[in-house]
Amino acid sequence: MTMQPTGHLDPFTRDRLPPREQWPDFRFDLAGLDYPARLNCGAELLDGAVAKGWGERMAVHCGDRSLSYAALLAAANRIANYLVTVLGVVPGNRVLLHGPNGIDLMAAWYAVMKVGAVAVTTMPMLRAGELAKVIAKGEVGFALCDQALAEPVREAAQAEPVLASITGWGPGSAFETALAAMPTHFENVDTARDDVALLAFTSGTTGQPKACAHFHSSVLAMADTFARHTLAPAPDEIYTGTPPFAFTFGLGAFVVFPARFGLAVALPERPGFEALCETIERFRATTLFTAPMGYRALMASWSDHDLSSLRKGISAGEHLPKATSDAFFACSGIRLIDGIGATELIHIFISESGGDIHPGATGRAVPGYQARVIDEAGRDVPDGEVGRLAVRGPTGCLYLDDARQAGYVSNGWNVTGDLYRRDTDGRFWYFSRADDLIVASGYNIAAPEVEQALLTHEAVAECAVIGAPDDERGTIVKAFVVLKPGCDVAAVTEQALQAHVKAEIAPYKYPRAIVFVDALPKTQTGKLQRYKLR
Template structure:
C-alpha cells in the first residue's frame, strides 16, 4: 500500500531501517490490512454496525454517543481540510486538558490523514517551541484557556501557520466553524505504515524525543495488553488521570475503551481528591492512574460509593509493594501493574489481578518478548540485574534523532530501566539506568531542570537528581552553588523553586534544594551526578 501522505515529512525523518527494532506480528489479531486508518476502526465501525447510539465519551457536562463523537470529529476534520488547508501528513499540535472535545480533535486529525502531536497542558512556551520545531508542526488546535504559552511560542515556530482555539464562542474559532460544517467526512485511506502519532518524551538531556507511531501500531497496542490482561467489555466505563498527551492516557482513556465499544470519562481535573467522587458519579468500572495517586486516594474513599469499580491499573512509575497493599486494604481491589514506554506506545510487561505479585511488575504481555541483558548485550540469568530489553508489534522509531542508536540495539528496545527476573519468571524493577527522574507519574529530565536553574542570576552551578520519596516515588532535588554575595537560605530556595515553575512545566520544579560550596566534577569538568546520589 502506497502512503497516503502528501506531506512526506514523517517518512523522510524516520530512522534508517537498519536502526529499527525487530517487529513481531504473531497471531491473526496482529495481521493488519495494507490500507488502515485507525480512526475508522476505533470509531466509525461502531456506527456502521448500528451501534452509534451507545455511550462513548463524557465529561464536563458533555455526554456523547459514538455517533455524536463521530459527527463532531467529522466537522472538525472538515475545518482542518476545507478552512485550514490540511493535507495528509501535516502535523497538528493538540493542546488542552482531557475532554470530549480534545478526543474529537484527535480523531479529526487522524481521519484527515494528519499526524496528531499531543502536548501536556502544563508545558511552557520553551517546551512547546521544542516540540513544534522538532516535528515541524503546521497546524494547532488549542484550548482557548491555554492560549498564552502557545502564543509566546509561535514566533519561534516558523512552520506553525494555522491555529484555531476551541472552548470559545468567538466567531472564526474552531467551535463556530465546526458547528457550520456537515457531520459527514470521508476518512483518508491511509496506509497501515503511515505515521499518525508523534508522541514526545523527554530525554536525559532535556531535549524532547519524538516517537513515531503508525496506524498499525495504534491497533497493535489495542490488540495486546487490553485483550490479554485488562480484558474489558463493551459495558465498561473507563476513568483516570493521565493526560491524552501521554500515550499511557491516550491508550487507557481513549483508544482501549473505543476498541471494544466501551465508554470513557475524560475529566479536565482528575486529582486524587476528585477521582473518588467522579468514580461514584459516573459509575466507572476501570481506573487508570499512577501509584502516587492511588496512595493519596486510599485515605479519601470514605463516603464514596465505589461499588461499580472493578479494575485498577497502575503505570507511569514503579508500583511500591506498600502502595499496592494500602490500596487493596482501602478498596478491596488488587491492582493491575504494568510498565510501558512512549517508545513502545503502551504496556508490554504486566499481570492481571489473579497473578499479581507484590514488588514485581509481571511478565511479558502476549505479543511481546522481554529479557534482561548485560552491558555487552548478552542475556543474563534469573536474579541478575541488567538492562530491560523488549520486542513486539510496536517499537521505537525516533523522529530524526541520533539517540535511536541508544534505544534500539541488535533489534531490541532498551527501555532505560534496570530489571531482574525472579525465580518465578516475574520482572522486578530496580531503577532507571539514566538520569531520568520519575516523580508522581511524570518523567523529568534532570539536565533540563539544571538548565532552568542556571538561567537564574543568583545560581553559579547546580546539579539535579531524583531522590526516593514514599509518596511520589522520587522527587526532584537540586544541589545549588549560589553566586558570591547571595545567602544560601530558605528564602533563596523558595525563589529558585518559583523561578523554575515559571520557566518550565511546574511539576518539574525541585521540591528539595540543598546549597553547596562546590559540586563533584571530573577532571574534564563533567558533573558527577552519581556522587550527588551517594550523598548522605
C-alpha cells in the first residue's frame, strides 16, 4: 500500500502512524474497493447521495426534526464554512465532537470530513478527566459540542490547553446564529484516500486510551464490505438503534451506511430502551442495531409497543448467546445477525445473514476480509481447536504513536484479542476474550480504570475488578473491595461506592456488583491473582 500525497496541511496524524513494518496487510481485492487516489469520504457519502438523485429522500429523523439528504448537505456545508472561515480549521487539524446522537452531531461529523480535518468523536457520558486524555493524545485544538455538555469539555481544556477553541451548538447559541449567515455551498478539500479521517479511541485493558487512526478509504470500506454484502440494504429501510456515533459500530450504522445506500435513519431523542421503542413505533423503523442486552430489553417491552415494522436486527459489541438469539426469534420472528468487529478495524468483519445464520456462531469472514485461528506462534490451529483470532482486509489497526501496535499486528494480520474456534464449514465460534478487557452491554470497560476510580474513595484500601457472568446482561463489572482499617463497614455501602465511581468516570463503567473482602488473593511477589476472583 503506497501512501498518496497528503491533502493535510497539518501533518500530525500521518507523522504519528506506526512504522510501516508494523502495519497490517491492507487488501482491496474485492470488487468495489478500488478507491481512487484522491478521496474525501464525506464528499463521497453526502454530496454523492445528492448527486445520485437522492436529495429529496429522507436522511435522518430525530424527535420533531427531519432532514432530507439535500437539507443535511446544506447543514454540513454551513458548518464546514464556519470551521474554515471563523475558526480557521485547516486540513489535518483534529476536531473533537462531543454530544448525543442527533442531527447536529451528524452534520458536524460530515463537515469535519469535508474540510479535510480529523474527527475525534467522544461519548457524551465522558467526564473531564477522560476527555483530557483524548485531547492530549490527539493534540486536539478545536471542539464542537452540545452546549448542554460543554462544561466537562471546558474543564478538560483547563488541563490540556492545546484545546483552544470550544464551540457549542444548540437552540439560541451564538453558533446557531452564525450558521444562518454561512453559505450552503462548500468546496470540499482534496484529501488522499489514505489521509486519516478519524481517530476512534479505545481504552484496552490499561485505561490508557489508544487512538485508532482510520483512513478515508476505511470509512467507505465498512459500507462496501459488511453493509453491502451482509446487510444488503434496501432503499425503503429505516435504521435505528443505540450505539453512539463515538463507537464505530454506531458511526457505520447511522451515518455511513444510510448515506452510502440512500436510506433513512431514525435516532432516539434520549437514552434508554423506552425511547428506542418509541422511535421504532413512531418512524416505523425496519433495521435495528444494538448489543445483545438491547435485544433482551426489547423482548420485555414487545407487548407494550407496536414493533411490527422491524425486519432486521444486527447484534455486536459482545458475543450474542444462542439463548438470546433463539428467544428473540421466538418473540419477533426475526433471526438476529450477529457480528464481531473492533475499533481497530472500524466495523464488523465476521458475520452471516439470511439462511446462513447458525445461532451461537458469529459467522464467516465478511466478503473483503480473511480470518484465521492461530496459536501463540502465529500458526493455524486445526478446525475445532481454540486459538487467537487473526483478521486482515481493507481496514486494519493503526494506533497513533503507541507501542501497543506491535502487540496487535503480527505478520500483517490483526490479532484481535478474542479466542475463537473455526468449524469445518468455515464458521467462527466465540470462546472468550484473551485479556482482562470487560465487555459489558456492548461497552468496552478497562478493569484498571474502574479500580482507580474506586481507590479515590477515602474508605477503600485495595480493590480488584473483573467481568462476571450475568443472566440478564451477559457480563457485568464486579468489584472486590478491601476497606481501610477502622472504617465503619455499615457506613460504606455498595450504593455509596457505586455513586462514587459514577461521579469519577463514565457511569456505564460502574461496578454493578461489589463484594467486601478482608484481603485480595496475591502471589508471593504481591501480584494480584484475578483468576481466583473469577
